[in-house]
Amino acid sequence: MPLFLKRFLFWSLCLIFLVYTFYLYTSSTSADRGLAFLDEKAKAGKLLFQKYNCTACHQVYGLGGYMGPDLTNVISAKGKGPGYAKAFLLSGTARMPNFHLSSEEIDNIIAYLGYVDKTGVSPIIDFKLNADGTVSAGERK
Amino acid sequence: MKKDTGILFVFLALLALGSGMFFGSLAALQFIIPGFSDWIPFFKTRPLHVSLVVAWIFLASVGGIYHYLPAFCNLSLRYPSLPKTHFRIFFITGLLVLACYFMGYFGGREYWEFPPLLALPILASWMLFGFNYAGTVLEKKNTWPVYLWMWGTGIIFFFFTFSEAYLWLFPYFRNSIVRDLSIQWKAYGALVGSWNMLVYGTAVFLMEKIKGDTKVAYSTQAYLMYFLGLFNLMFGWAHHIYILPVAPWVRILSYAVSMTELIILAKIIRNWRSSFSRGSRVRDSLSYRFLYASDVWIFLNLILALAISVPAVNIYTHGTHVTVAHAMGSTIGINTMILLASCFFIIESMPEKSNNRSAGKIMKAGVVLFNLSLFVFWTSLIFAGVSKGVMVVEGKLSFREMMDKINPFLITFAVSGISMFVSVLMIIIPVIPSLGRYIAKRTSL
Numbered sequence: 180m181p182l183f184l185k186r187f188l189f190w191s192l193c194l195i196f197l198v199y200t201f202y203l204y205t206s207s208t209s210a211d212r213g214l215a216f217l218d219e220k221a222k223a224g225k226l227l228f229q230k231y232n233c234t235a236c237h238q239v240y241g242l243g244g245y246m247g248p249d250l251t252n253v254i255s256a257k258g259k260g261p262g263y264a265k266a267f268l269l270s271g272t273a274r275m276p277n278f279h280l281s282s283e284e285i286d287n288i289i290a291y292l293g294y295v296d297k298t299g300v301s302p303i304i305d306f307k308l309n310a311d312g313t314v315s316a317g318e319r320k
Numbered sequence: 321m322k323k324d325t326g327i328l329f330v331f332l333a334l335l336a337l338g339s340g341m342f343f344g345s346l347a348a349l350q351f352i353i354p355g356f357s358d359w360i361p362f363f364k365t366r367p368l369h370v371s372l373v374v375a376w377i378f379l380a381s382v383g384g385i386y387h388y389l390p391a392f393c394n395l396s397l398r399y400p401s402l403p404k405t406h407f408r409i410f411f412i413t414g415l416l417v418l419a420c421y422f423m424g425y426f427g428g429r430e431y432w433e434f435p436p437l438l439a440l441p442i443l444a445s446w447m448l449f450g451f452n453y454a455g456t457v458l459e460k461k462n463t464w465p466v467y468l469w470m471w472g473t474g475i476i477f478f479f480f481t482f483s484e485a486y487l488w489l490f491p492y493f494r495n496s497i498v499r500d501l502s503i504q505w506k507a508y509g510a511l512v513g514s515w516n517m518l519v520y521g522t523a524v525f526l527m528e529k530i531k532g533d534t535k536v537a538y539s540t541q542a543y544l545m546y547f548l549g550l551f552n553l554m555f556g557w558a559h560h561i562y563i564l565p566v567a568p569w570v571r572i573l574s575y576a577v578s579m580t581e582l583i584i585l586a587k588i589i590r591n592w593r594s595s596f597s598r599g600s601r602v603r604d605s606l607s608y609r610f611l612y613a614s615d616v617w618i619f620l621n622l623i624l625a626l627a628i629s630v631p632a633v634n635i636y637t638h639g640t641h642v643t644v645a646h647a648m649g650s651t652i653g654i655n656t657m658i659l660l661a662s663c664f665f666i667i668e669s670m671p672e673k674s675n676n677r678s679a680g681k682i683m684k685a686g687v688v689l690f691n692l693s694l695f696v697f698w699t700s701l702i703f704a705g706v707s708k709g710v711m712v713v714e715g716k717l718s719f720r721e722m723m724d725k726i727n728p729f730l731i732t733f734a735v736s737g738i739s740m741f742v743s744v745l746m747i748i749i750p751v752i753p754s755l756g757r758y759i760a761k762r763t764s765l
Contacts, residue, residue: 180544185469185543189547192550192551196554196555199555203503207502207567208502208503208566209499210566211565212565214496222495228428230428232426233428234430235363235367236363239501240501240639241638241639242430242560244366245644249639273355294497295497298565299564299565301639302639306635308635312575312633314632314634314635
Protein backbone atom coordinates (compact mmCIF):
# COMPACT_ATOMS: atom_id res chain seq x y z
CA MET A 180 0.00 0.00 0.00
CA PRO A 181 1.55 3.34 -1.03
CA LEU A 182 2.45 5.80 1.71
CA PHE A 183 0.12 8.55 0.51
CA LEU A 184 -2.83 6.17 0.71
CA LYS A 185 -1.93 5.15 4.26
CA ARG A 186 -1.62 8.77 5.28
CA PHE A 187 -4.85 9.66 3.55
CA LEU A 188 -6.75 6.86 5.27
CA PHE A 189 -5.26 7.64 8.65
CA TRP A 190 -6.01 11.34 8.58
CA SER A 191 -9.47 10.96 7.08
CA LEU A 192 -10.41 8.52 9.82
CA CYS A 193 -9.06 10.94 12.43
CA LEU A 194 -11.06 13.80 10.94
CA ILE A 195 -14.30 11.81 10.90
CA PHE A 196 -13.56 10.71 14.44
CA LEU A 197 -13.25 14.32 15.59
CA VAL A 198 -16.57 15.31 14.02
CA TYR A 199 -18.19 12.21 15.53
CA THR A 200 -16.72 13.07 18.92
CA PHE A 201 -18.09 16.59 18.70
CA TYR A 202 -21.63 15.29 18.12
CA LEU A 203 -21.30 12.87 21.00
CA TYR A 204 -20.18 15.63 23.32
CA THR A 205 -23.15 17.77 22.34
CA SER A 206 -26.47 16.97 20.68
CA SER A 207 -26.35 13.16 20.69
CA THR A 208 -26.13 12.94 24.45
CA SER A 209 -28.27 15.94 25.32
CA ALA A 210 -31.58 14.15 25.90
CA ASP A 211 -31.66 13.72 29.65
CA ARG A 212 -35.20 13.33 30.96
CA GLY A 213 -34.06 13.72 34.53
CA LEU A 214 -32.30 17.08 34.33
CA ALA A 215 -35.09 18.89 36.18
CA PHE A 216 -34.31 16.70 39.20
CA LEU A 217 -30.61 17.41 39.23
CA ASP A 218 -30.32 19.86 42.13
CA GLU A 219 -27.22 20.73 44.15
CA LYS A 220 -27.82 17.82 46.51
CA ALA A 221 -27.92 15.33 43.66
CA LYS A 222 -24.74 16.78 42.20
CA ALA A 223 -23.00 16.39 45.55
CA GLY A 224 -24.45 12.88 45.80
CA LYS A 225 -22.83 11.85 42.56
CA LEU A 226 -19.42 12.86 43.86
CA LEU A 227 -20.07 10.93 47.08
CA PHE A 228 -21.02 7.89 45.01
CA GLN A 229 -17.54 8.15 43.50
CA LYS A 230 -15.77 9.02 46.74
CA TYR A 231 -16.99 5.82 48.41
CA ASN A 232 -16.40 3.80 45.26
CA CYS A 233 -19.94 2.43 45.21
CA THR A 234 -19.28 1.46 41.60
CA ALA A 235 -16.99 -1.36 42.77
CA CYS A 236 -20.15 -3.29 43.68
CA HIS A 237 -23.05 -1.50 42.02
CA GLN A 238 -24.11 -0.69 38.52
CA VAL A 239 -25.95 2.24 37.02
CA TYR A 240 -27.34 1.36 33.59
CA GLY A 241 -25.65 -2.01 33.87
CA LEU A 242 -22.19 -0.41 34.13
CA GLY A 243 -20.10 -1.06 37.20
CA GLY A 244 -19.50 -3.93 39.61
CA TYR A 245 -21.43 -7.15 40.05
CA MET A 246 -21.65 -7.83 43.76
CA GLY A 247 -24.72 -5.69 44.46
CA PRO A 248 -27.87 -4.83 42.49
CA ASP A 249 -28.15 -2.25 39.71
CA LEU A 250 -29.19 1.02 41.39
CA THR A 251 -30.67 2.85 38.39
CA ASN A 252 -34.28 2.50 39.49
CA VAL A 253 -34.01 1.58 43.16
CA ILE A 254 -35.88 4.76 44.09
CA SER A 255 -39.01 3.89 42.09
CA ALA A 256 -38.93 0.08 42.11
CA LYS A 257 -41.91 -1.75 43.58
CA GLY A 258 -41.32 -2.44 47.26
CA LYS A 259 -38.21 -0.27 47.34
CA GLY A 260 -37.80 3.52 47.44
CA PRO A 261 -35.86 6.26 49.27
CA GLY A 262 -36.50 4.87 52.75
CA TYR A 263 -35.48 1.39 51.69
CA ALA A 264 -32.25 2.65 50.09
CA LYS A 265 -31.52 4.76 53.16
CA ALA A 266 -31.69 1.69 55.36
CA PHE A 267 -28.85 0.07 53.41
CA LEU A 268 -26.73 3.21 53.60
CA LEU A 269 -27.32 3.57 57.31
CA SER A 270 -26.19 0.15 58.40
CA GLY A 271 -24.76 -1.84 55.47
CA THR A 272 -25.29 -5.61 55.20
CA ALA A 273 -23.13 -8.73 55.43
CA ARG A 274 -21.84 -7.90 51.96
CA MET A 275 -22.18 -4.16 51.80
CA PRO A 276 -19.94 -2.21 54.19
CA ASN A 277 -21.29 0.42 56.54
CA PHE A 278 -19.55 3.59 55.42
CA HIS A 279 -20.65 5.52 58.53
CA LEU A 280 -22.09 8.26 56.34
CA SER A 281 -23.46 11.46 57.83
CA SER A 282 -27.17 12.09 57.39
CA GLU A 283 -26.36 14.87 54.93
CA GLU A 284 -24.24 12.50 52.85
CA ILE A 285 -27.04 9.94 52.84
CA ASP A 286 -29.57 12.56 51.74
CA ASN A 287 -27.32 13.66 48.92
CA ILE A 288 -26.75 10.12 47.68
CA ILE A 289 -30.50 9.46 47.78
CA ALA A 290 -31.08 12.69 45.83
CA TYR A 291 -28.57 11.50 43.23
CA LEU A 292 -30.24 8.10 42.95
CA GLY A 293 -33.57 9.91 42.63
CA TYR A 294 -32.20 11.88 39.70
CA VAL A 295 -30.75 8.79 38.01
CA ASP A 296 -34.11 7.06 38.35
CA LYS A 297 -35.79 9.78 36.30
CA THR A 298 -33.35 9.48 33.41
CA GLY A 299 -34.38 6.04 32.17
CA VAL A 300 -34.72 2.32 32.83
CA SER A 301 -32.21 -0.41 33.62
CA PRO A 302 -32.29 -3.29 33.14
CA ILE A 303 -34.75 -3.14 30.25
CA ILE A 304 -37.10 -6.08 30.53
CA ASP A 305 -39.91 -4.74 28.41
CA PHE A 306 -38.67 -4.95 24.82
CA LYS A 307 -39.29 -6.37 21.39
CA LEU A 308 -36.63 -8.17 19.34
CA ASN A 309 -36.45 -7.32 15.64
CA ALA A 310 -35.36 -9.56 12.80
CA ASP A 311 -32.32 -7.40 11.99
CA GLY A 312 -30.88 -8.00 15.47
CA THR A 313 -31.99 -4.66 16.89
CA VAL A 314 -34.30 -4.10 19.83
CA SER A 315 -37.25 -1.78 20.28
CA ALA A 316 -37.68 -0.87 23.90
CA GLY A 317 -41.16 -0.49 25.36
CA GLU A 318 -42.00 2.23 27.86
CA ARG A 319 -42.16 1.28 31.53
CA LYS A 320 -45.76 0.68 32.53
CA MET B 321 22.85 -1.93 24.98
CA LYS B 322 24.01 -0.52 28.28
CA LYS B 323 20.80 1.34 28.92
CA ASP B 324 18.21 -1.29 28.38
CA THR B 325 15.44 0.36 30.41
CA GLY B 326 12.92 -1.74 28.49
CA ILE B 327 13.87 -4.68 30.67
CA LEU B 328 13.09 -2.72 33.82
CA PHE B 329 9.59 -2.17 32.48
CA VAL B 330 9.28 -5.86 31.71
CA PHE B 331 10.46 -6.81 35.18
CA LEU B 332 8.01 -4.45 36.85
CA ALA B 333 5.30 -5.68 34.49
CA LEU B 334 5.75 -9.26 35.66
CA LEU B 335 5.59 -8.13 39.29
CA ALA B 336 2.41 -6.17 38.55
CA LEU B 337 0.89 -9.23 36.88
CA GLY B 338 1.68 -11.50 39.83
CA SER B 339 0.41 -9.09 42.46
CA GLY B 340 -2.59 -8.06 40.35
CA MET B 341 -3.64 -11.71 40.10
CA PHE B 342 -3.15 -12.09 43.84
CA PHE B 343 -5.66 -9.31 44.52
CA GLY B 344 -7.93 -10.72 41.83
CA SER B 345 -7.98 -14.08 43.60
CA LEU B 346 -8.68 -12.36 46.90
CA ALA B 347 -11.52 -10.33 45.36
CA ALA B 348 -13.01 -13.48 43.78
CA LEU B 349 -13.04 -15.20 47.18
CA GLN B 350 -14.65 -12.15 48.75
CA PHE B 351 -17.28 -12.30 46.06
CA ILE B 352 -18.42 -15.73 47.16
CA ILE B 353 -17.58 -15.63 50.89
CA PRO B 354 -19.02 -12.49 52.55
CA GLY B 355 -16.61 -11.04 55.09
CA PHE B 356 -13.58 -12.95 53.76
CA SER B 357 -10.31 -11.14 54.48
CA ASP B 358 -12.00 -8.15 56.05
CA TRP B 359 -8.78 -6.22 56.63
CA ILE B 360 -8.88 -5.23 52.97
CA PRO B 361 -12.49 -5.15 51.77
CA PHE B 362 -13.74 -5.87 48.28
CA PHE B 363 -14.11 -2.23 47.28
CA LYS B 364 -10.33 -1.95 47.74
CA THR B 365 -9.22 -5.32 46.34
CA ARG B 366 -11.17 -4.79 43.14
CA PRO B 367 -9.38 -1.56 42.13
CA LEU B 368 -6.05 -3.00 43.29
CA HIS B 369 -6.63 -5.93 40.98
CA VAL B 370 -7.80 -3.84 38.02
CA SER B 371 -5.08 -1.19 38.22
CA LEU B 372 -2.27 -3.69 38.68
CA VAL B 373 -3.29 -5.84 35.74
CA VAL B 374 -3.87 -2.80 33.53
CA ALA B 375 -0.39 -1.66 34.59
CA TRP B 376 0.90 -5.09 33.52
CA ILE B 377 -0.50 -4.59 30.02
CA PHE B 378 0.98 -1.12 29.67
CA LEU B 379 4.35 -1.86 31.28
CA ALA B 380 4.88 -5.00 29.23
CA SER B 381 3.91 -3.29 25.96
CA VAL B 382 6.00 -0.21 26.63
CA GLY B 383 8.98 -2.24 27.88
CA GLY B 384 8.84 -4.36 24.74
CA ILE B 385 8.80 -1.30 22.48
CA TYR B 386 11.71 0.37 24.28
CA HIS B 387 13.65 -2.88 24.02
CA TYR B 388 12.75 -3.81 20.44
CA LEU B 389 13.37 -0.49 18.69
CA PRO B 390 17.14 -0.48 19.24
CA ALA B 391 17.69 -4.22 19.61
CA PHE B 392 15.65 -5.51 16.67
CA CYS B 393 14.49 -2.64 14.49
CA ASN B 394 17.83 -0.95 14.04
CA LEU B 395 16.44 2.27 15.45
CA SER B 396 18.41 3.70 18.33
CA LEU B 397 16.26 5.79 20.64
CA ARG B 398 16.33 9.50 19.88
CA TYR B 399 16.55 10.33 23.60
CA PRO B 400 18.19 7.33 25.25
CA SER B 401 17.93 8.61 28.81
CA LEU B 402 14.21 9.51 28.71
CA PRO B 403 12.95 5.95 29.27
CA LYS B 404 14.50 6.01 32.71
CA THR B 405 12.62 9.20 33.59
CA HIS B 406 9.46 7.63 32.21
CA PHE B 407 10.07 4.58 34.37
CA ARG B 408 10.71 6.55 37.54
CA ILE B 409 7.60 8.68 37.15
CA PHE B 410 5.46 5.67 36.40
CA PHE B 411 6.89 3.67 39.28
CA ILE B 412 6.40 6.40 41.89
CA THR B 413 2.91 7.22 40.63
CA GLY B 414 2.08 3.53 40.75
CA LEU B 415 3.11 3.34 44.38
CA LEU B 416 0.98 6.38 45.18
CA VAL B 417 -2.02 4.82 43.42
CA LEU B 418 -1.64 1.65 45.47
CA ALA B 419 -1.27 3.67 48.67
CA CYS B 420 -4.50 5.57 47.89
CA TYR B 421 -6.41 2.31 47.43
CA PHE B 422 -5.10 0.90 50.69
CA MET B 423 -6.10 4.06 52.50
CA GLY B 424 -9.48 4.29 50.77
CA TYR B 425 -9.00 7.44 48.67
CA PHE B 426 -10.88 6.95 45.44
CA GLY B 427 -11.66 8.78 42.24
CA GLY B 428 -14.42 6.19 42.02
CA ARG B 429 -14.52 5.72 38.26
CA GLU B 430 -14.42 2.32 36.61
CA TYR B 431 -10.83 1.34 35.57
CA TRP B 432 -9.21 4.51 36.95
CA GLU B 433 -10.42 4.34 40.50
CA PHE B 434 -7.59 6.47 41.92
CA PRO B 435 -7.85 10.21 42.69
CA PRO B 436 -7.76 12.21 39.43
CA LEU B 437 -4.69 14.21 40.38
CA LEU B 438 -2.55 11.11 39.87
CA ALA B 439 -3.55 11.04 36.22
CA LEU B 440 -1.29 14.03 35.60
CA PRO B 441 2.08 12.33 36.14
CA ILE B 442 0.83 9.33 34.13
CA LEU B 443 -0.03 11.63 31.23
CA ALA B 444 3.30 13.44 31.57
CA SER B 445 5.30 10.22 31.47
CA TRP B 446 3.28 9.05 28.49
CA MET B 447 4.17 12.26 26.67
CA LEU B 448 7.85 11.49 27.20
CA PHE B 449 7.24 8.08 25.67
CA GLY B 450 5.36 9.50 22.69
CA PHE B 451 7.94 12.18 22.13
CA ASN B 452 10.77 9.66 22.17
CA TYR B 453 8.90 7.22 19.97
CA ALA B 454 8.09 9.86 17.36
CA GLY B 455 11.66 11.19 17.41
CA THR B 456 12.95 7.67 16.89
CA VAL B 457 10.70 6.25 14.20
CA LEU B 458 10.35 9.40 12.12
CA GLU B 459 14.07 8.98 11.35
CA LYS B 460 13.22 5.83 9.45
CA LYS B 461 12.75 6.89 5.85
CA ASN B 462 12.05 3.57 4.14
CA THR B 463 8.72 1.73 4.42
CA TRP B 464 7.54 1.12 7.95
CA PRO B 465 6.42 -2.31 9.03
CA VAL B 466 2.78 -2.15 10.11
CA TYR B 467 3.68 -2.55 13.78
CA LEU B 468 5.42 0.83 13.82
CA TRP B 469 2.11 2.35 12.71
CA MET B 470 0.23 0.33 15.30
CA TRP B 471 2.49 1.31 18.18
CA GLY B 472 2.32 4.97 17.16
CA THR B 473 -1.46 4.82 16.88
CA GLY B 474 -1.69 3.17 20.29
CA ILE B 475 0.42 5.92 21.82
CA ILE B 476 -1.59 8.76 20.28
CA PHE B 477 -4.95 7.25 21.13
CA PHE B 478 -4.03 6.37 24.67
CA PHE B 479 -3.13 9.98 25.18
CA PHE B 480 -6.42 11.14 23.74
CA THR B 481 -8.65 8.64 25.42
CA PHE B 482 -7.00 8.83 28.84
CA SER B 483 -7.57 12.58 28.78
CA GLU B 484 -11.13 12.06 27.59
CA ALA B 485 -11.79 9.77 30.55
CA TYR B 486 -11.24 12.80 32.79
CA LEU B 487 -13.76 15.09 31.13
CA TRP B 488 -16.09 14.28 34.03
CA LEU B 489 -14.09 16.79 36.03
CA PHE B 490 -15.96 19.45 34.07
CA PRO B 491 -19.55 19.98 35.27
CA TYR B 492 -20.76 20.10 31.65
CA PHE B 493 -19.93 16.41 31.28
CA ARG B 494 -20.50 15.29 34.85
CA ASN B 495 -23.91 16.78 35.39
CA SER B 496 -25.86 14.53 33.10
CA ILE B 497 -25.67 10.81 33.69
CA VAL B 498 -26.46 10.12 30.03
CA ARG B 499 -23.60 12.24 28.75
CA ASP B 500 -21.25 11.22 31.53
CA LEU B 501 -21.67 7.48 31.03
CA SER B 502 -21.61 7.79 27.22
CA ILE B 503 -18.36 9.72 27.14
CA GLN B 504 -16.84 7.56 29.85
CA TRP B 505 -17.49 4.40 27.85
CA LYS B 506 -16.56 6.02 24.58
CA ALA B 507 -13.20 6.78 26.17
CA TYR B 508 -12.87 3.25 27.56
CA GLY B 509 -13.72 1.69 24.23
CA ALA B 510 -10.91 3.61 22.56
CA LEU B 511 -8.68 3.01 25.56
CA VAL B 512 -8.93 -0.73 25.11
CA GLY B 513 -8.51 -0.16 21.38
CA SER B 514 -5.35 1.81 22.03
CA TRP B 515 -3.73 -0.83 24.18
CA ASN B 516 -4.81 -3.43 21.65
CA MET B 517 -2.84 -1.45 19.07
CA LEU B 518 0.24 -1.69 21.28
CA VAL B 519 -0.33 -5.39 21.98
CA TYR B 520 -1.34 -6.50 18.47
CA GLY B 521 1.56 -4.51 17.08
CA THR B 522 3.77 -6.55 19.37
CA ALA B 523 2.13 -9.73 18.10
CA VAL B 524 2.87 -8.81 14.48
CA PHE B 525 6.43 -7.93 15.44
CA LEU B 526 6.86 -11.33 17.13
CA MET B 527 5.35 -13.21 14.19
CA GLU B 528 7.80 -11.46 11.92
CA LYS B 529 10.78 -12.23 14.13
CA ILE B 530 9.83 -15.77 15.16
CA LYS B 531 8.76 -16.89 11.71
CA GLY B 532 11.26 -14.76 9.88
CA ASP B 533 8.37 -13.83 7.59
CA THR B 534 8.34 -10.16 6.63
CA LYS B 535 5.04 -10.42 4.75
CA VAL B 536 3.00 -10.28 7.95
CA ALA B 537 4.36 -6.81 8.64
CA TYR B 538 4.42 -5.23 5.18
CA SER B 539 1.64 -6.74 3.05
CA THR B 540 -1.37 -4.74 1.94
CA GLN B 541 -3.52 -7.16 3.88
CA ALA B 542 -1.62 -6.34 7.07
CA TYR B 543 -2.34 -2.65 6.55
CA LEU B 544 -6.00 -3.27 5.74
CA MET B 545 -6.33 -5.14 9.02
CA TYR B 546 -4.68 -2.25 10.82
CA PHE B 547 -7.12 0.25 9.37
CA LEU B 548 -10.04 -2.02 10.18
CA GLY B 549 -8.79 -2.16 13.77
CA LEU B 550 -8.48 1.61 13.90
CA PHE B 551 -12.00 2.00 12.51
CA ASN B 552 -13.33 -0.26 15.27
CA LEU B 553 -11.33 1.51 17.93
CA MET B 554 -12.93 4.79 16.93
CA PHE B 555 -16.53 3.83 16.25
CA GLY B 556 -17.25 0.35 17.59
CA TRP B 557 -17.50 0.88 21.34
CA ALA B 558 -21.17 1.63 21.95
CA HIS B 559 -22.31 -1.90 22.84
CA HIS B 560 -21.50 -0.78 26.40
CA ILE B 561 -24.24 1.81 26.32
CA TYR B 562 -26.94 0.31 24.10
CA ILE B 563 -29.41 0.75 26.96
CA LEU B 564 -28.62 4.41 27.60
CA PRO B 565 -31.08 6.95 26.18
CA VAL B 566 -28.63 8.45 23.66
CA ALA B 567 -29.42 9.33 20.04
CA PRO B 568 -30.33 6.10 18.18
CA TRP B 569 -27.71 6.59 15.45
CA VAL B 570 -24.95 6.01 18.02
CA ARG B 571 -26.23 2.47 18.59
CA ILE B 572 -26.86 1.67 14.95
CA LEU B 573 -23.46 2.92 13.81
CA SER B 574 -21.66 0.97 16.48
CA TYR B 575 -23.62 -2.20 15.67
CA ALA B 576 -22.71 -1.89 12.01
CA VAL B 577 -19.07 -1.09 12.69
CA SER B 578 -18.69 -3.99 15.11
CA MET B 579 -19.94 -6.39 12.47
CA THR B 580 -16.99 -5.51 10.24
CA GLU B 581 -14.97 -7.59 12.68
CA LEU B 582 -16.51 -10.57 10.92
CA ILE B 583 -13.88 -9.93 8.27
CA ILE B 584 -11.16 -10.49 10.85
CA LEU B 585 -12.88 -13.68 11.96
CA ALA B 586 -13.00 -14.97 8.41
CA LYS B 587 -9.35 -14.15 7.92
CA ILE B 588 -8.33 -16.01 11.05
CA ILE B 589 -10.20 -19.10 10.00
CA ARG B 590 -8.63 -19.00 6.55
CA ASN B 591 -5.12 -18.48 7.85
CA TRP B 592 -5.49 -20.86 10.73
CA ARG B 593 -3.22 -23.58 9.56
CA SER B 594 -0.67 -21.55 7.72
CA SER B 595 -0.12 -18.88 10.33
CA PHE B 596 2.36 -20.82 12.42
CA SER B 597 5.70 -22.26 11.63
CA ARG B 598 6.20 -25.95 12.17
CA GLY B 599 9.88 -25.92 13.01
CA SER B 600 10.26 -27.84 16.25
CA ARG B 601 12.97 -25.61 17.65
CA VAL B 602 10.68 -22.62 17.40
CA ARG B 603 7.72 -24.59 18.64
CA ASP B 604 9.63 -25.51 21.75
CA SER B 605 9.95 -21.91 22.91
CA LEU B 606 7.52 -20.51 25.44
CA SER B 607 7.18 -17.45 23.28
CA TYR B 608 5.77 -19.55 20.45
CA ARG B 609 3.42 -21.40 22.78
CA PHE B 610 1.93 -18.18 24.10
CA LEU B 611 1.46 -16.79 20.60
CA TYR B 612 -0.22 -19.97 19.52
CA ALA B 613 -2.55 -19.84 22.52
CA SER B 614 -3.41 -16.22 21.79
CA ASP B 615 -4.52 -17.23 18.30
CA VAL B 616 -7.07 -19.63 19.73
CA TRP B 617 -8.26 -17.03 22.23
CA ILE B 618 -8.64 -14.38 19.55
CA PHE B 619 -10.96 -16.73 17.73
CA LEU B 620 -13.09 -17.53 20.79
CA ASN B 621 -13.31 -13.95 22.00
CA LEU B 622 -14.11 -12.51 18.64
CA ILE B 623 -17.17 -14.75 18.46
CA LEU B 624 -18.23 -13.56 21.91
CA ALA B 625 -17.55 -9.91 21.05
CA LEU B 626 -19.55 -10.18 17.84
CA ALA B 627 -22.43 -11.81 19.69
CA ILE B 628 -22.70 -9.16 22.39
CA SER B 629 -22.50 -6.38 19.83
CA VAL B 630 -25.83 -7.55 18.40
CA PRO B 631 -28.42 -5.51 20.33
CA ALA B 632 -30.82 -8.45 20.56
CA VAL B 633 -28.16 -10.48 22.38
CA ASN B 634 -26.77 -7.53 24.28
CA ILE B 635 -30.11 -6.83 25.91
CA TYR B 636 -29.77 -10.16 27.74
CA THR B 637 -26.04 -10.08 28.44
CA HIS B 638 -25.43 -6.42 29.30
CA GLY B 639 -24.62 -5.88 32.97
CA THR B 640 -24.06 -9.60 33.49
CA HIS B 641 -20.96 -11.71 33.86
CA VAL B 642 -20.89 -12.22 30.08
CA THR B 643 -19.38 -8.74 29.92
CA VAL B 644 -16.77 -9.90 32.42
CA ALA B 645 -16.07 -12.97 30.28
CA HIS B 646 -15.58 -10.67 27.30
CA ALA B 647 -13.19 -8.43 29.27
CA MET B 648 -11.27 -11.31 30.86
CA GLY B 649 -11.10 -13.32 27.67
CA SER B 650 -9.54 -10.43 25.80
CA THR B 651 -7.26 -9.09 28.52
CA ILE B 652 -6.03 -12.50 29.65
CA GLY B 653 -6.53 -14.77 26.65
CA ILE B 654 -5.36 -12.31 24.04
CA ASN B 655 -3.37 -9.48 25.62
CA THR B 656 -1.66 -11.41 28.37
CA MET B 657 -0.79 -14.36 26.11
CA ILE B 658 0.77 -12.02 23.54
CA LEU B 659 2.61 -10.00 26.16
CA LEU B 660 3.94 -13.12 27.86
CA ALA B 661 5.10 -14.23 24.42
CA SER B 662 6.88 -10.89 24.14
CA CYS B 663 8.44 -11.09 27.62
CA PHE B 664 9.67 -14.62 26.92
CA PHE B 665 10.93 -13.64 23.51
CA ILE B 666 13.15 -11.12 25.29
CA ILE B 667 14.08 -13.46 28.14
CA GLU B 668 14.87 -16.37 25.83
CA SER B 669 17.21 -14.17 23.83
CA MET B 670 19.19 -13.04 26.90
CA PRO B 671 22.65 -14.53 27.40
CA GLU B 672 21.82 -14.70 31.12
CA LYS B 673 18.85 -17.01 30.62
CA SER B 674 18.99 -20.12 32.74
CA ASN B 675 18.94 -23.56 31.17
CA ASN B 676 17.59 -25.33 34.21
CA ARG B 677 15.54 -28.19 32.75
CA SER B 678 13.26 -28.83 35.70
CA ALA B 679 12.38 -25.14 35.84
CA GLY B 680 11.63 -25.38 32.13
CA LYS B 681 9.25 -28.27 32.76
CA ILE B 682 7.42 -26.38 35.50
CA MET B 683 7.03 -23.40 33.22
CA LYS B 684 5.64 -25.48 30.37
CA ALA B 685 3.19 -27.15 32.76
CA GLY B 686 2.29 -23.63 33.92
CA VAL B 687 1.40 -22.60 30.37
CA VAL B 688 -0.94 -25.58 29.98
CA LEU B 689 -2.55 -25.04 33.40
CA PHE B 690 -2.93 -21.33 32.65
CA ASN B 691 -4.86 -21.98 29.46
CA LEU B 692 -7.02 -24.75 30.88
CA SER B 693 -7.90 -22.64 33.94
CA LEU B 694 -8.69 -19.69 31.74
CA PHE B 695 -11.03 -21.81 29.68
CA VAL B 696 -12.94 -22.95 32.79
CA PHE B 697 -12.92 -19.37 34.13
CA TRP B 698 -14.22 -17.94 30.89
CA THR B 699 -16.98 -20.51 30.37
CA SER B 700 -18.17 -20.26 33.99
CA LEU B 701 -18.55 -16.49 33.54
CA ILE B 702 -20.53 -17.01 30.35
CA PHE B 703 -22.83 -19.52 32.05
CA ALA B 704 -23.26 -17.24 35.07
CA GLY B 705 -23.99 -14.25 32.84
CA VAL B 706 -26.43 -15.94 30.50
CA SER B 707 -28.33 -17.47 33.43
CA LYS B 708 -28.52 -14.13 35.19
CA GLY B 709 -29.53 -12.33 32.00
CA VAL B 710 -32.43 -14.70 31.38
CA MET B 711 -33.56 -14.47 35.02
CA VAL B 712 -33.43 -10.67 34.96
CA VAL B 713 -35.61 -10.48 31.86
CA GLU B 714 -38.08 -13.00 33.32
CA GLY B 715 -38.22 -10.66 36.30
CA LYS B 716 -39.48 -13.21 38.84
CA LEU B 717 -36.55 -13.46 41.25
CA SER B 718 -34.96 -10.94 43.57
CA PHE B 719 -31.33 -9.99 43.13
CA ARG B 720 -30.24 -12.20 46.02
CA GLU B 721 -32.17 -15.21 44.68
CA MET B 722 -30.54 -14.78 41.28
CA MET B 723 -27.08 -14.54 42.80
CA ASP B 724 -27.74 -17.71 44.81
CA LYS B 725 -28.80 -19.50 41.63
CA ILE B 726 -25.56 -18.64 39.83
CA ASN B 727 -23.37 -19.26 42.85
CA PRO B 728 -22.04 -22.64 41.58
CA PHE B 729 -20.70 -20.85 38.50
CA LEU B 730 -19.17 -18.15 40.66
CA ILE B 731 -17.43 -20.76 42.80
CA THR B 732 -16.03 -22.38 39.66
CA PHE B 733 -14.95 -18.93 38.52
CA ALA B 734 -13.11 -18.23 41.80
CA VAL B 735 -11.39 -21.63 41.91
CA SER B 736 -10.22 -21.42 38.30
CA GLY B 737 -9.09 -17.84 38.92
CA ILE B 738 -6.89 -18.98 41.79
CA SER B 739 -5.57 -21.78 39.64
CA MET B 740 -4.65 -19.19 36.99
CA PHE B 741 -2.80 -17.21 39.63
CA VAL B 742 -0.83 -20.31 40.64
CA SER B 743 0.00 -21.12 37.02
CA VAL B 744 1.26 -17.59 36.40
CA LEU B 745 3.54 -17.95 39.41
CA MET B 746 4.83 -21.23 37.92
CA ILE B 747 5.65 -19.32 34.75
CA ILE B 748 7.21 -16.16 36.11
CA ILE B 749 9.00 -17.12 39.33
CA PRO B 750 11.64 -19.26 37.54
CA VAL B 751 12.72 -16.35 35.34
CA ILE B 752 13.02 -13.75 38.10
CA PRO B 753 16.65 -14.65 39.02
CA SER B 754 17.96 -14.47 35.45
CA LEU B 755 16.07 -11.24 34.83
CA GLY B 756 17.60 -9.87 38.02
CA ARG B 757 21.10 -10.79 36.84
CA TYR B 758 20.49 -9.19 33.47
CA ILE B 759 19.19 -5.99 35.05
CA ALA B 760 22.11 -5.81 37.48
CA LYS B 761 24.50 -5.98 34.52
CA ARG B 762 22.81 -3.77 31.94
CA THR B 763 20.79 -1.13 33.71
CA SER B 764 20.70 1.09 36.72
CA LEU B 765 17.75 2.83 38.30
